[in-house]
Amino acid sequence: MTIEELIRERDEAVSRAQEAEARAERFAGMLLSGISTFEGGEMRTLSWQEALYRCRADVSDLAPFRMVLSDLSRCEHGRHHGDACSGCGGASVGNAILPPGMIIGHDISGRAIIVPPKAQFASATSWKEATE
Ligand SMILES: [Zn+2]
Numbered sequence: 243m244t245i246e247e248l249i250r251e252r253d254e255a256v257s258r259a260q261e262a263e264a265r266a267e268r269f270a271g272m273l274l275s276g277i278s279t280f281e282g283g284e285m286r287t288l289s290w291q292e293a294l295y296r297c298r299a300d301v302s303d304l305a306p307f308r309m310v311l312s313d314l315s316r317c318e319h320g321r322h323h324g325d326a327c328s329g330c331g332g333a334s335v336g337n338a339i340l341p342p343g344m345i346i347g348h349d350i351s352g353r354a355i356i357v358p359p360k361a362q363f364a365s366a367t368s369w370k371e372a373t374e
Contacts, residue, residue: 315363
């Protein structure tokens with residue numbers, strides 16, 4: 243391969259990468275366009291870049307809560323339900339304080355949030371599905 247061919251390949255690769263980036267930006271713009279916020283008494287439409295930034299910030303803000311929810315399936319010895327636990331004498335019995343079916347709160351509509359079966363602890367929707 244000659245140096246000219248290498249340069250042409252490089253330029254084509256750069257061009258393809260730029261086109262892909264532009265398509266990704268257009269796609270993000272379509273997904274995140276029209277998202278509004280109410281702050282300081284005023285409604286304002288966010289740019290897609292600002293909406294994306296805020297979505298990412300929201301996700302990282304929720305990470306500690308995700309860990310707390312994950313811990314709710316642990317037994318008093320710190321093992322998840324079903325994992326080997328010498329304290330439980332075999333498989334972990336999981337969280338005995340929150341038995342499946344227990345109402346632990348209510349959502350914004352007033353529907354009960356009910357502890358799902360232990361095998362479904364990791365599924366956020368199962369906590370809501372248990373209310374129906
Ligand atoms: Zn245990």
